[in-house]
Amino acid sequence: MAAVTLLEARGLTRSFGGLRAVDHVDFTLNSGEIHALIGPNGAGKTTFVSLLSGRLQPDAGQIRFDGADVTRLPAHARVAQGIAYTFQITSIYAGLTVADNLALAVQRHPTRDLAGETARAAARVGLGDHLGQVAGLLSYGHQRLLEIGMGLALRPRLLILDEPTQGLANKEIEGFTALIRSLLPETTVLLIEHNMDVVMALADRITVLNFGKVLASGAPAEIRANRAVQDAYLGGHHAAD
Amino acid sequence: MTRVLVLHLAVLAGLAALGAVLPAYHHGMMARILMLAVYAIGYNIAFGYTGLLSLGHAMFLGAGMMAAGLWVQQGGSAAAALGLGALAGLGAATLTGVLALRTAGVSFMIVTLMFAQAFYLTLLYFGAITGGDEGFPLPAAGRQLMGLDLSQDGPRYAVALAIFAVALLVQLALVRSRFGRTLVAMRENEERSRMLGYNPFTTKLAALAISGLFSGVAGAGYGLLFGYVGASFATIQYSILPMLYVLLGGAGTTLGPLLGAVLMFYLIDTASSLTELSLAVIGAALLFLVLFAPKGILGTLRDRGIRWLP
Numbered sequence: 001m002a003a004v005t006l007l008e009a010r011g012l013t014r015s016f017g018g019l020r021a022v023d024h025v026d027f028t029l030n031s032g033e034i035h036a037l038i039g040p041n042g043a044g045k046t047t048f049v050s051l052l053s054g055r056l057q058p059d060a061g062q063i064r065f066d067g068a069d070v071t072r073l074p075a076h077a078r079v080a081q082g083i084a085y086t087f088q089i090t091s092i093y094a095g096l097t098v099a100d101n102l103a104l105a106v107q108r109h110p111t112r113d114l115a116g117e118t119a120r121a122a123a124r125v126g127l128g129d130h131l132g133q134v135a136g137l138l139s140y141g142h143q144r145l146l147e148i149g150m151g152l153a154l155r156p157r158l159l160i161l162d163e164p165t166q167g168l169a170n171k172e173i174e175g176f177t178a179l180i181r182s183l184l185p186e187t188t189v190l191l192i193e194h195n196m197d198v199v200m201a202l203a204d205r206i207t208v209l210n211f212g213k214v215l216a217s218g219a220p221a222e223i224r225a226n227r228a229v230q231d232a233y234l235g236g237h238h239a240a241d
Numbered sequence: 242m243t244r245v246l247v248l249h250l251a252v253l254a255g256l257a258a259l260g261a262v263l264p265a266y267h268h269g270m271m272a273r274i275l276m277l278a279v280y281a282i283g284y285n286i287a288f289g290y291t292g293l294l295s296l297g298h299a300m301f302l303g304a305g306m307m308a309a310g311l312w313v314q315q316g317g318s319a320a321a322a323l324g325l326g327a328l329a330g331l332g333a334a335t336l337t338g339v340l341a342l343r344t345a346g347v348s349f350m351i352v353t354l355m356f357a358q359a360f361y362l363t364l365l366y367f368g369a370i371t372g373g374d375e376g377f378p379l380p381a382a383g384r385q386l387m388g389l390d391l392s393q394d395g396p397r398y399a400v401a402l403a404i405f406a407v408a409l410l411v412q413l414a415l416v417r418s419r420f421g422r423t424l425v426a427m428r429e430n431e432e433r434s435r436m437l438g439y440n441p442f443t444t445k446l447a448a449l450a451i452s453g454l455f456s457g458v459a460g461a462g463y464g465l466l467f468g469y470v471g472a473s474f475a476t477i478q479y480s481i482l483p484m485l486y487v488l489l490g491g492a493g494t495t496l497g498p499l500l501g502a503v504l505m506f507y508l509i510d511t512a513s514s515l516t517e518l519s520l521a522v523i524g525a526a527l528l529f530l531v532l533f534a535p536k537g538i539l540g541t542l543r544d545r546g547i548r549w550l551p
């Protein structure tokens with residue numbers, strides 16, 4: 001297949017003190033795919049996507065988005081280019097209403113019908129009945145959905161989701177996977193996820209990080225069969241196949 | 242939307258009616274309070290809505306006042322002096338913001354405070370022009386605005402109310418606009434705002450510039466209405482006052498600055514006529530406020546049920 005590269009990282013490195021959280025990572029994201037990033041705790045997943053989104057600056061390496069070098073671009077400018085990031089630890093405007101939270105994302109694009117588009121953005125993540133509620137008083141699951149809804153409302157070309165299903169109920173997870181699938185192919189999705197059922201159900205490709213390095217990258221079946229991945233992450237005992 | 246507009250127009254109508262019935266002493270007081278309320282509205286945009294705790298707003302007030310005063314002293318018109326005051330406040334705030342907004346929180350307070358102190362000392366240093374500590378009175382010829390003699394009680398109150406009305410309604414429109422929502426977002430969660438694509442620096446700089454513009458107009462208006470400008474308006478005391486007004490009335494509420502200015506002004510006036518310890522009375526009032534209504538009067542009312550209060 002003729003995959004078009006949307007984002008490319010070369011030699012990306014970032015240290016904290018003596019710890020190399022991300023160590024010379026090469027990474028390619030194809031346009032229109034769902035790409036899962038997995039690995040044990042502390043493998044550098046969040047640091048890596050923070051480098052991509054611009055929340056952190058790399059010590060070395062280069063990031064190209066849609067052909068242009070964005071390595072030195074500040075985070076807000078990358079968002080304007082179409083890279084949206086949803087936080088692992090829910091980061092919403094707790095004191096504002098659900099409607100205001102979403103409107104802040106919706107109004108990034110010129111629109112005449114802000115209220116209508118905001119209501120649609122809420123309905124999309126199942127928060128249509130909660131528009132007037134103060135976001136900080138929502139249940140945890142609903143706050144996660146609001147966080148995702150804000151990311152979607154930006155209409156990004158690349159949506160980076162940092163452990164989106166953490167704290168969601170099973171039924172909400174089903175809705176979430178359907179929602180993410182509905183984004184394709186306009187939006188490319190990069191997903192950090194610990195729930196392997198979600199990863200296997202959604203991902204076209206998987207990259208495994210361990211100790212800041214890429215351990216393996218490929219289709220879900222290849223990753224599942226990879227011994228090194230099994231040792232590092234998938235439980236340690238080797239699967240029968 | 243309509244009831245919000247009705248409320249604000251009713252407040253303005255009430256102030257107009259007050260102008261007709263107040264005795265001379267309170268007439269002058271209210272004109273003063275209205276100018277200080279315009280100043281507090283400016284402070285509210287930066288502090289109440291955007292979350293920028295500045296201790297340097299006296300510089301913006303003083304810059305507007307001094308620009309207007311010097312202009313009128315040189316024979317310029319009062320109308321142009323108001324515009325010049327606005328520009329001076331805007332310019333001073335923009336310059337301060339470009340440098341001070343590299344910091345946040347306590348550092349921002351200290352840097353803005355130092356800018357304002359440097360400005361105050363500069364005014365004293367150029368005392369030959371600014372009148373230094375003494376300031377200078379404005380010539381009567383320069384205190385004519387659209388045929389109104391600002392040294393007369395009636396016209397003075399009318400002009401004060403007109404300036405306040407514009408400031409109040411512009412503030413209302415601003416905070417209910419998309420840009421206003423962006424300011425609140427910056428106050429509530431800067432990192433989230435950044436990751437929605439908002440540039441924190443330029444957003445906060447714009448808020449501070451607008452805040453400075455209101456402060457500059459208030460300074461120019463105050464000088465023109467009361468015929469005197471001086472460096473004393475650029476002292477730290479005048480940076481603290483709008484913060485007290487806004488905290489008392491309710492930070493991040495459109496009518497909080499007016500309510501806070503009226504109450505605090507009369508509290509200080511009453512306390513100082515009763516006792517030498519007027520500052521202690523104010524201190525006690527502030528303690529009470531912080532302990533029992535940290536969101537100010539209107540902020541507390543909004544929490545307790547009047548949710549639609551802007």
